[in-house]
Amino acid sequence: MSIRDVAHSLLLRAYEHDKQHKESYEYYYDNYDFDLYDVQQAIEYLENFGYIFKNSASTLVYAVLSLTPKGIDYVENGFSETAPFSIYQDNRNTLNINGNNINVTDDHSINTALSDPSLIEPEHLRLLTDFLNNIEKAPQKSRPQKIKDFIITLTNGVLSTSAVNALTKLITSLLK
Secondary structure, three states: OOHHHHHHHHHHHHHHHHHHHOOOEEEEHHHOOOOHHHHHHHHHHHHHOOOEEEOOOOOOOEEEEEEOHHHHHHHHOOOOOOOOEEEEEOOOOEEEEEOOEEEEEOOOOHHHHOOOHHHOOHHHHHHHHHHHHHHHHOOHHHHHHHHHHHHHHHOOOOOOHHHHHHHHHHHHHHOO
16 A cells, blocks of 8 residues: 555545544554554655644654645545636636636636637637537526536536535626
């Protein structure tokens, strides 16, 4: 078993413990489910990436592991970093998404993003092109749900419900 596998196992245990008990997770070194050296390396790995911090209450017998918000997001995203991406960006207009943080500036119009496709990742461009082609044909009443589905697909479902709803309203207003 790799150090990363041990780290993921410890992180998942800490996450489940935190969800159930609302407290830090105590990992006892004499648990013998992993080699002691691997556990120490895994804890250091998790600390270095900012997923946990080892509480000062840790002893030679056990480690007290506290999740960070980044660690929670990492577990909830299936041990995958939430990659920031920009749907469109130029000197005046941006629509940036980084996890649940959404920044929109100026008079952004998603349709203008298609004027320079090199600004968009190829997979996002394909999704955006399909979306814009389909949304024009959709009845006005069904557009918000189609927009919402598009956002969830585009972001792999990592945005919070409130972020999805805010983006849905924004895009609906831009496409009127």
